[in-house]
Amino acid sequence: MTTGTSKKIFQVLFFSIFSMLVSFAPLPVLGQTVNETMSSDLKLRPIDARLYLFGFVYSQGNKYLVEDRQFEELVYPLRDFEATGLLRSYESSKNKSEIFHLIGLAGLLTGLVGLLETSGDQQTPFWVTAIGGAVSYQLGGFFKLDAQAAQFNCVQRYNRFARGEEQILPQGPSDEKSLLNFDNGSVKPTATPGAQN
Numbered sequence: 001m002t003t004g005t006s007k008k009i010f011q012v013l014f015f016s017i018f019s020m021l022v023s024f025a026p027l028p029v030l031g032q033t034v035n036e037t038m039s040s041d042l043k044l045r046p047i048d049a050r051l052y053l054f055g056f057v058y059s060q061g062n063k064y065l066v067e068d069r070q071f072e073e074l075v076y077p078l079r080d081f082e083a084t085g086l087l088r089s090y091e092s093s094k095n096k097s098e099i100f101h102l103i104g105l106a107g108l109l110t111g112l113v114g115l116l117e118t119s120g121d122q123q124t125p126f127w128v129t130a131i132g133g134a135v136s137y138q139l140g141g142f143f144k145l146d147a148q149a150a151q152f153n154c155v156q157r158y159n160r161f162a163r164g165e166e167q168i169l170p171q172g173p174s175d176e177k178s179l180l181n182f183d184n185g186s187v188k189p190t191a192t193p194g195a196q197n
Contacts, residue, residue, distance in 0.1 A: 044162035047074070047155045055148045058155060068094075075154060078161055086154035093147035100140030107133020 047065065049056045058065040065071060068091055075087045111130020115123055160166035 044074075044158070046159040046162040049152070049155060056152055056155075058151075071151070071154070075158055078158070080157070080161070080166075083154055083157045083161075086150050086157065090147050090150035090154060093143045093150060097140045097143035097147055100136050100143060104133045104135070104137025104140055107136060109133070 045060055048059045050059070060074075065074075071087055071090075075083050078084075107129050111126045111128075111133055114126030115130065118126060157166065
């Protein structure tokens with residue numbers, strides 16, 4: 001492997017490590033608070049959303065909403081199919097993101113340690129491991145973005161309930177065949193003229 005190629009790969013790995021470190025430190029960008037009113041109809045308090053450099057931070061009053069359990073306690077009592085689906089989508093994408101991030105971090109660190117400890121002619125497997133770890137970590141980033149979007153949409157739907165602007169949607173049909181049954185047996189077939197019994 002040439003020196004120029006090694007230098008480029010090292011720069012990519014360095015950028016990946018730098019992006020990992022930066023992603024753990026939220027820096028405030030906007031201090032705008034969203035939805036600060038209280039609904040007297042539903043007795044729900046809206047969730048405040050503040051935008052930071054790496055995502056939203058949610059709070060309700062003086063209490064920050066950090067754990068998934070806190071969101072579940074707010075959303076599940078609504079018994080709204082769409083809000084519940086968004087929350088489950090958030091939790092699923094978050095779990096996938098954490099798995100890919102852990103695998104990526106382990107692969108990247110293993111590859112870097114192997115590159116530093118072995119001679120030049122035996123480094124190829126460690127380059128593959130390090131690059132695979134960086135790719136896995138980046139895939140985790142895509143799942144993290146999906147989780148953040150689902151969580152934000154869930155909070156917005158909850159806030160529409162809190163402001164009295166939304167009604168509970170019923171759960172959709174469980175299978176596609178039930179959509180084809182238009183009459184549910186209420187329409188009787190009529191006899192055609194001239195038909196024999």
